[in-house]
Amino acid sequence: MRFAADEDEVMIEDMLDRALQNARNAAERVDGYAPRPDAAALRVQLAELGLWGAWLPEAAGGFDGGPRLLMTLARGLGRVPTHHGLIGGCVIPGALLTRSAREDAHDLAARMAKGEIPVAVAVMEPGARWTRDSPTTRAEGDGSGYRLTGIKSHVAEGGTAEHFVVSARDEDGLSLFLVPADAEGLTVSTYPATDGTTWAMVRADGVRVGSSARLIGPGDGAAALDKAFTLAVFTAAAELLGSCEAALAQTLDYLRTREQFGKPLSTKQALQFRAADLHADIEMLRSQVLGAANALSSGYTRRARSDVAAAMTLAIQTGDLVGREAIHLHGAIGMTRELGIGYHLLRADILSRWLGSAEHFRERFMAEEAAA
Amino acid sequence: MNMQTGNEAAFRAEIAEFCQDNLDPAVRRQSDLGLPLAQEAALNWQSKLVARGWGAPSWSEEWGGTGWDMRKLFIFEEEMAAHGAPLVGTFNIKMIGPILQAHGTPEQKAHYLPKALSFEHQWCQGYSEPGAGSDLASLQTRAEQIGDDYIVNGTKIWTSEGHLANHMFCLVRTSREGRQQAGISFLLIDLDTPGVSRRPVHHFYGAHVFNQFFFDNVRVPVANRVGEENAGWGIAKALLEHERLFSARHTEARRKLGRLERLSHEVQIDGRPAIQDAQFRDDLAKRKIELRALENATMRALERLVDDGGIGPFASVLKLRGVEVNQRLDRAIVQLLGPDALPAQAAWEGGALDGIVPDEARNAAESRYWWRGPAIAGGSQEMQRSIITKHILNL
Numbered sequence: 001m002r003f004a005a006d007e008d009e010v011m012i013e014d015m016l017d018r019a020l021q022n023a024r025n026a027a028e029r030v031d032g033y034a035p036r037p038d039a040a041a042l043r044v045q046l047a048e049l050g051l052w053g054a055w056l057p058e059a060a061g062g063f064d065g066g067p068r069l070l071m072t073l074a075r076g077l078g079r080v081p082t083h084h085g086l087i088g089g090c091v092i093p094g095a096l097l098t099r100s101a102r103e104d105a106h107d108l109a110a111r112m113a114k115g116e117i118p119v120a121v122a123v124m125e126p127g128a129r130w131t132r133d134s135p136t137t138r139a140e141g142d143g144s145g146y147r148l149t150g151i152k153s154h155v156a157e158g159g160t161a162e163h164f165v166v167s168a169r170d171e172d173g174l175s176l177f178l179v180p181a182d183a184e185g186l187t188v189s190t191y192p193a194t195d196g197t198t199w200a201m202v203r204a205d206g207v208r209v210g211s212s213a214r215l216i217g218p219g220d221g222a223a224a225l226d227k228a229f230t231l232a233v234f235t236a237a238a239e240l241l242g243s244c245e246a247a248l249a250q251t252l253d254y255l256r257t258r259e260q261f262g263k264p265l266s267t268k269q270a271l272q273f274r275a276a277d278l279h280a281d282i283e284m285l286r287s288q289v290l291g292a293a294n295a296l297s298s299g300y301t302r303r304a305r306s307d308v309a310a311a312m313t314l315a316i317q318t319g320d321l322v323g324r325e326a327i328h329l330h331g332a333i334g335m336t337r338e339l340g341i342g343y344h345l346l347r348a349d350i351l352s353r354w355l356g357s358a359e360h361f362r363e364r365f366m367a368e369e370a371a372a
Numbered sequence: 373m374n375m376q377t378g379n380e381a382a383f384r385a386e387i388a389e390f391c392q393d394n395l396d397p398a399v400r401r402q403s404d405l406g407l408p409l410a411q412e413a414a415l416n417w418q419s420k421l422v423a424r425g426w427g428a429p430s431w432s433e434e435w436g437g438t439g440w441d442m443r444k445l446f447i448f449e450e451e452m453a454a455h456g457a458p459l460v461g462t463f464n465i466k467m468i469g470p471i472l473q474a475h476g477t478p479e480q481k482a483h484y485l486p487k488a489l490s491f492e493h494q495w496c497q498g499y500s501e502p503g504a505g506s507d508l509a510s511l512q513t514r515a516e517q518i519g520d521d522y523i524v525n526g527t528k529i530w531t532s533e534g535h536l537a538n539h540m541f542c543l544v545r546t547s548r549e550g551r552q553q554a555g556i557s558f559l560l561i562d563l564d565t566p567g568v569s570r571r572p573v574h575h576f577y578g579a580h581v582f583n584q585f586f587f588d589n590v591r592v593p594v595a596n597r598v599g600e601e602n603a604g605w606g607i608a609k610a611l612l613e614h615e616r617l618f619s620a621r622h623t624e625a626r627r628k629l630g631r632l633e634r635l636s637h638e639v640q641i642d643g644r645p646a647i648q649d650a651q652f653r654d655d656l657a658k659r660k661i662e663l664r665a666l667e668n669a670t671m672r673a674l675e676r677l678v679d680d681g682g683i684g685p686f687a688s689v690l691k692l693r694g695v696e697v698n699q700r701l702d703r704a705i706v707q708l709l710g711p712d713a714l715p716a717q718a719a720w721e722g723g724a725l726d727g728i729v730p731d732e733a734r735n736a737a738e739s740r741y742w743w744r745g746p747a748i749a750g751g752s753q754e755m756q757r758s759i760i761t762k763h764i765l766n767l
Contacts, residue, residue: 276756365660
């Protein structure tokens with residue numbers, strides 16, 4: 001298994017970089033923030049280039065691109081501050097929908113490959129942190145269908161989705177249900193997160209759904225979620241790699257141009273060494289993300305899961321460190337929304353709050369290793 | 373003979389079998405604990421390797437090497453380490469051998485290479501001086517040519533294994549004109565030559581690890597110069613790219629992790645095996661994950677070496693982080709052992725520890741102390757950061 005990008009991957013990287021760079025250059029300053037490309041337009045553009053859903057199976061509008069292509073896409077997106085929605089709007093729902101036997105599930109996934117976000121995944125619950133396999137939301141039999149009751153918290157892309165994938169428990173175990181956003185008894189309340197993205201809380205009060213609403217489960221519901229989130233975590237680690245690269249590159253540019261005491265900051269050894277350490281950390285992160293991509297490409301094995309957990313641990317640590325250092329090395333201007341270098345710290349935080357802390361992934365890593 | 377993916381497993385199995393048949397369990401145990409090998413055991417191991425044709429794998433076949441490609445050399449070294457095979461005679465096999473093959477005269481090769489392979493000659497490296505550490509090019513030991521000889525005067529220090537050696541390859545000043553680097557030559561010195569003296573330099577934990585050499589009008593034949601006069605700097609600097617792959621020293625780190633994991637089942641914290649203690653588990657996970665990343669980084673370097681013929685300044689990243697990973701593993705072992713890391717090396721001879729302190733505690737503290745050195749030697753961590761700054765970040 002190779003680490004370096006092959007010819008096709010290099011071509012895709014170039015294409016992606018050009019598209020992202022154009023989007024970045026065309027972006028306008030809104031509300032005093034550093035320019036951020038419009039996410040919806042960017043998704044469609046990347047979809048037209050065949051990149052957005054390329055990792056999906058062909059039946060769902062993708063190219064069977066696998067983890068390596070997903071990594072390339074996520075890493076590229078990490079370099080550009082934008083509310084892209086790849087993880088919450090494409091990877092997690094895509095991984096779940098393509099696993100379902102339901103006919104329209106693949107149609108929804110195919111819309112995702114076109115850059116739309118028709119489905120959001122509502123599987124977290126109040127007070128449960130990152131435990132997703134024992135929801136308190138109930139699915140009770142009701143004629144030929146079900147009645148869902150419970151509260152789902154912190155739903156990414158939940159403000160605009162047409163459907164929710166909701167996890168709920170009945171006497172047979174955990175199942176995933178596809179619920180229209182306008183179903184009677186479903187209340188969606190949105191809120192802004194610290195990075196400006198919109199999230200939702202979803203409350204189901206005896207929401208009635210038909211028997212075909214059960215997408216996955218009850219036998220394999222928890223396993224399906226676990227697999228979808230493993231892919232999400234891998235994507236997040238790749239995005240943070242790109243984020244770290246961009247934050248360091250922008251910071252190095254600043255060090256080269258900013259003068260104090262009559263010399264560029266880049267001539268100060270104290271700052272040079274901090275930059276060198278960041279570079280070394282990013283290279284370790286890159287090595288592990290590549291290792292995880294290769295392991296995942298060979299199958300959803302224990303080794304792949306422990307490699308993904310290891311990659312995310314390093315991504316969170318390095319993302320946090322590079323995010324903080326990028327701000328500090330810029331000095332006071334680094335504190336402003338106008339410059340926007342702080343985006344990288346915000347993003348590292350969001351991904352870790354959402355998907356799991358470094359400690360959480362170290363425990364996951366140990367659990368996979370112990371069972372190996 | 374090149375390495376294809378298909379026959380890699382067979383090659384690894386071949387090495388495993390060789391170690392099974394030839395490696396004394398006591399020697400393996402010493403490797404696992406990071407203990408230095410006695411001279412006799414090192415010679416014995418080398419003779420077995422030579423008999424198998426594996427005494428100097430990276431050398432050309434003409435001189436007893438294997439002609440293997442980079443990937444196969446890498447797998448060989450990794451696999452030998454995984455089986456607890458000791459790494460012996462590195463100055464002979466990895467330093468002077470390759471240097472002579474690249475830059476030596478036919479006479480030098482014929483005279484020195486067979487003796488380096490058999491360990492009849494034991495080489496040490498004379499680069500550092502009291503006034504020339506990280507700034508190696510400022511070295512002052514001088515060699516003045518008189519007739520067919522150089523007259524060498526000066527001193528060399530931090531010479532690892534110098535007390536065991538009978539030959540030294542060293543850098544001497546042959547010119548004071550131009551750049552400092554342009555006035556350095558590469559000399560081979562027989563340490564039995566009149567005028568050579570040595571004294572031990574003891575490590576802070578007491579062991580005799582280093583040495584200082586003094587040269588008082590030592591006559592060295594001009595025929596013992598490798599390469600042109602004043603071309604020594606380039607010769608010394610061109611460490612084989614293959615060796616730079618091991619800058620991260622991931623095989624040593626892997627052995628340390630093995631020890632830490634064995635201890636995690638043996639040592640109890642609050643009445644339970646350490647592996648069940650949440651804080652220890654989290655710390656162990658950190659060590660395992662950073663080593664996993666380091667191994668992947670080393671594999672990336674191997675791929676780059678195979679593709680491009682070199683790994684360039686990426687070696688500095690490997691060294692910077694590899695030393696730290698090794699140091700943190702040593703620290704974790706000592707912390708887990710707690711009071712059982714109190715006894716010094718000598719304590720294991722007296723019988724006081726028998727049945728009380730686990731054998732895995734041997735050399736744990738000393739290894740931690742010894743590993744302060746690699747952060748300083750071979751280009752300190754700060755030199756590596758400077759290389760990254762200059763050659764990768766372009767600051």
